[in-house]
Structure formats: structure tokens, C-alpha cells
Amino acid sequence: MNRGTERAIRAHAVRDYPRECCGLVIKVGRMTKYIPCTNIASNDADFRLAKEDYVAAADMGEILAVVHSHPDRPPLPSPADLDACEEGGVPWHIVHVSKDDAGLVAAGEIHTFAPSGYEAPLLGLPFVHGVHDxxxxxxxxxxxxxxxxxxxxxxxxxxxxxxxxxxxxxxxxxxxxxxxxxxxxxxxxxxxxxxxxxxxxxxxxxxxxxxxxxxxxxxxxxxxxxxxxxxxxxxxxxxxxxxxxxxxxx
Missing domain, CATH: 3.90.1720.10 (endopeptidase domain like (from Nostoc punctiforme))
Structure with missing residues (x-):
């Protein structure tokens, strides 16, 4: 992922804070581009990428990765993230975003992971509608x-x-x-x-x-x-x- 794409992802995470942002990294010709998408989840602690945004991005180019932010928590994948990554078949990027004591919102580390054969356990998973329900x-x-x-x-x-x-x-x-x-x-x-x-x-x-x-x-x-x-x-x-x-x- 190039620096321009990383900057665009961090800027989107800051813009949508404290709500999780979501988007897609696509390849158009030889260029890699970040496409901000709409989070249609019913709460700020989850994300759900609008189907229309996914289709529009796929029409523009090849989907390379799914992106979302973790406001005020580490950018490590939850079981729901791991499951959805397996379903989608492309890598995911999670960006950490938080507010400091002065009230300044900033985005930091981006954690990347890819499908690896993960299977969520049957029992003990938190409820996430549409993913773990x-x-x-x-x-x-x-x-x-x-x-x-x-x-x-x-x-x-x-x-x-x-x-x-x-x-x-x-x-x-x-x-x-x-x-x-x-x-x-x-x-x-x-x-x-x-x-x-x-x-x-x-x-x-x-x-x-x-x-x-x-x-x-x-x-x-x-x-x-x-x-x-x-x-x-x-x-x-x-x-x-x-x-x-x-x-x-x-």
C-alpha cells in the first residue's frame, strides 16, 4: 500500500471519528486508490459497508482490500473481522484512531491481515448482526x-x-x-x-x-x-x- 493510500485512509478515519469509517482499496490500471464508503451500521462501534458502494467501487477497478477504523481501541481484528475477511477473500486494513487529551483526533497504526483459513468457534462469540448472529x-x-x-x-x-x-x-x-x-x-x-x-x-x-x-x-x-x-x-x-x-x- 503506497503512502498516498495510507494518508487517504487515515484522513477518512479522522473525519468519521468517533464512528468507524469503512472503505475499499482498488486498483485502476496501474494506480492504487482508496475509495471512502458509507458505514450503514446501526451503531458507532461496528461497521457495515453499503452494498451499493461496493458495487460502484468494483465497477471502477479491482478490489484489493477492505478498510475500516477502530476508534479508541487497538487495530487488531475481532472474530467478526476475521470471519468477514475469510468470506470476502481479500486482505483487510484496520486503522487505529483516537482523541488525545487536547481533543485532537489522529489516526495511527494500520494493521493488515489476509484470509488464512480462519474458522470462528461456534460458542462464546459476541453478537454482530449480519456477521455473528x-x-x-x-x-x-x-x-x-x-x-x-x-x-x-x-x-x-x-x-x-x-x-x-x-x-x-x-x-x-x-x-x-x-x-x-x-x-x-x-x-x-x-x-x-x-x-x-x-x-x-x-x-x-x-x-x-x-x-x-x-x-x-x-x-x-x-x-x-x-x-x-x-x-x-x-x-x-x-x-x-x-x-x-x-x-x-x-
Missing amino acids: CYALIRRWYKQERGIVLPDFERRDGWWDDGVQNLYLDNYAKAGFEVVPDGVADLQVGDVILMQIRSKHHPNHAGVYIDGGWQWMIHHEYGQLSCKVVYGGHWLQVTRAVLRYRSEKT
């Missing part, structure tokens, strides 16, 4: 335990309250699942349990049934760490459907 946990379980790569789906934070998008019911067939007619009476390891939690309209949460003996379910609830719980009680009450991957049907 309930559907992302289902995708990780199927990849790690069954070698099945499920499709990802664009989803905005709070989709379950708009009365329009119905992430799970609109897409489960596209992902290779079908409804289990007998529901919880016929649970098998790998079944996806759809639940409705604090949602007025649709099932908005899901977990994977992983053990028939103790009735374990893994799930990643909003704002919580991904975890394993006994499936029953409250979870049974909020269950709306059970889905099974077609190749797992017996």
Missing part, C-alpha cells in the same frame, strides 16, 4: 459439522419489525431446507428451530438442535454470546417451526 451460527455449524456451505442473505438490523422482510420463511427453501411436518415431536440433530422473540410479525430467531440425549440447542440471541442451551421451556414456547436440510431427511 443466529443465521451466521447456523451457517458455521453446517460448514464445520457437515461440510455444507449454506447461502448467505442480505439482512438489515431490525428486519423483523418492518412487517415486510421475513428472512427465514422467505429463504429456507432456497437454502435447501423444508418444514418438518411433525415439528418438535420429530427432532433430529441438525434440525433448525425457528423461534419468534419480541417480534410482532415473523419468526426472527433460530438455533440448531445438536444432541438428542440432553436436547441441546446452540443459538446466538441478539446482544448475547453464542451459546448452548437445553431446548425446552421458554424456547419451546416461542418455537414456530422446525426445518430440516433435505439431504439429512431419512
Whole structure:
């Protein structure tokens, strides 16, 4: 990365502080260029690059790297950063930015990392919508335990309250699942349990049934760490459907 690109990245990080900035490094002909993008995340502590910005940058040239800032914390990748880097298949740059005692905002170290085969653990991950959420946990379980790569789906934070998008019911067939007619009476390891939690309209949460003996379910609830719980009680009450991957049907 040349000095001009580094200067542009640092300037963007300072400009967007205390919110995380995000952008893309592209190659146009023989030139490398930094393209500032819009962070559409719902809070200042995360970033989500607008799809339209990514498409526009890709139309301009070859995507070389993804960039974002870490305001007031070290520029080391979180598990969500590592996971998203693997998904994207290009290196990432994280720039540190902070405010000193005099109130001056400055950007410093840029940490670079690349896809390396990282796989996030199933349990103990902080919630990051769209990266480490309930559907992302289902995708990780199927990849790690069954070698099945499920499709990802664009989803905005709070989709379950708009009365329009119905992430799970609109897409489960596209992902290779079908409804289990007998529901919880016929649970098998790998079944996806759809639940409705604090949602007025649709099932908005899901977990994977992983053990028939103790009735374990893994799930990643909003704002919580991904975890394993006994499936029953409250979870049974909020269950709306059970889905099974077609190749797992017996």
C-alpha cells in the first residue's frame, strides 16, 4: 500500500471519528486508490459497508482490500473481522484512531491481515448482526459439522419489525431446507428451530438442535454470546417451526 493510500485512509478515519469509517482499496490500471464508503451500521462501534458502494467501487477497478477504523481501541481484528475477511477473500486494513487529551483526533497504526483459513468457534462469540448472529451460527455449524456451505442473505438490523422482510420463511427453501411436518415431536440433530422473540410479525430467531440425549440447542440471541442451551421451556414456547436440510431427511 503506497503512502498516498495510507494518508487517504487515515484522513477518512479522522473525519468519521468517533464512528468507524469503512472503505475499499482498488486498483485502476496501474494506480492504487482508496475509495471512502458509507458505514450503514446501526451503531458507532461496528461497521457495515453499503452494498451499493461496493458495487460502484468494483465497477471502477479491482478490489484489493477492505478498510475500516477502530476508534479508541487497538487495530487488531475481532472474530467478526476475521470471519468477514475469510468470506470476502481479500486482505483487510484496520486503522487505529483516537482523541488525545487536547481533543485532537489522529489516526495511527494500520494493521493488515489476509484470509488464512480462519474458522470462528461456534460458542462464546459476541453478537454482530449480519456477521455473528443466529443465521451466521447456523451457517458455521453446517460448514464445520457437515461440510455444507449454506447461502448467505442480505439482512438489515431490525428486519423483523418492518412487517415486510421475513428472512427465514422467505429463504429456507432456497437454502435447501423444508418444514418438518411433525415439528418438535420429530427432532433430529441438525434440525433448525425457528423461534419468534419480541417480534410482532415473523419468526426472527433460530438455533440448531445438536444432541438428542440432553436436547441441546446452540443459538446466538441478539446482544448475547453464542451459546448452548437445553431446548425446552421458554424456547419451546416461542418455537414456530422446525426445518430440516433435505439431504439429512431419512
